[in-house]
Amino acid sequence: MYFPLRLLPFIATALLMLVSSGTAADEIRVAVASNFAHTLKAVASNFETASGHQVKISIGSTGKHYAQIHHGAPFDAFFAADSKRPALLEAKGAALPGSRFTYALGKLVLWSPKAGYVDAQGKVLETGDFQHLAIANPRLAPYGRAAQEVLQKRGLWETLKGRAVRGENIAQTFQFVKSGNAGLGFVAWSQIKRPGQAVSGSWWEIPANLYAPIEQQAVLLNDSRAAQEFVRFVQNEESRQLIRSFGYDLP
Known part of the structure; x- marks a missing residue:
C-alpha cells in the first residue's frame, strides 16, 4: 500500500501510540504475601517469557x-497468605x-541457622538457652x-511470649533469625527450602495438627486480559509443580 511521504510522520506517531498503549496494558500489578514472594517471582519469570x-x-x-x-490500591491480583482476606x-x-x-498450602517450621540446635520434636522451645524467639x-x-x-497447644505461649520478637510479616521474621537477632523462630518452610538446594541450619517441621491449615488464596481484582492470563x-501443572518445589503443599 502506498502512502504519500507527507503522511509518514503521522503514521509513525500513530503506530508508536498503539505500541505504547499495548505495552502499558500488559503490565500486571500483583500484591503478594511475603512468604510466597520468591516462588511467585519464579512463576512470573516463566510467564513473562x-x-x-x-x-x-x-x-x-x-x-x-x-x-x-480496601482503600483503592491499584492491584490487578492479590496472592494472600490466607483465605480470609480474599473472601472478604x-x-x-x-x-x-x-x-x-x-x-x-503453607507449612510452618521452627528454624535456626545453627546446625544441630533445633531438634526434630521442637523440645528446644522448652530446654533451649535462647533469649529471643522470632514470630x-x-x-x-x-x-x-x-x-x-502451636505454642498454645504445647502449653508454652504464656511462658515464651515475653521473649518473642515480632516481625511485621514472615519475611521480617525470617530476617530476625537469619541475622542472629533471634536464636530461632517460626518461619515458612518455603523460606528455607529452595529447589535443588540443601536446607541449612536445623529445623522442626511442625505437625499439621498443631495449627489450622494455612490455605493461601488468590483473587483477581480486575478483569484485564493479561491478569486473567x-x-x-x-494454575497450570508446570507452575503447580514449581510451587511444590519451593516447599508448599498443593490443594
Missing part, C-alpha cells in the same frame, strides 16, 4: 495488602466474583497466627 507481559510484584503482609486494596474482598465486591482459588505478628500474618496456635498460568 511465555507471554511477553510484565509482572510488577509488591511484597508485604497479607493484612497490610488487604487494607491497601470478594464479599465486599472488590474482587471479581468466582475468581478466588487456593494456590498453595510474625499474629494480628497481621497468618504464619504468626499459626505459630501462636497470569492467574490461569499460575
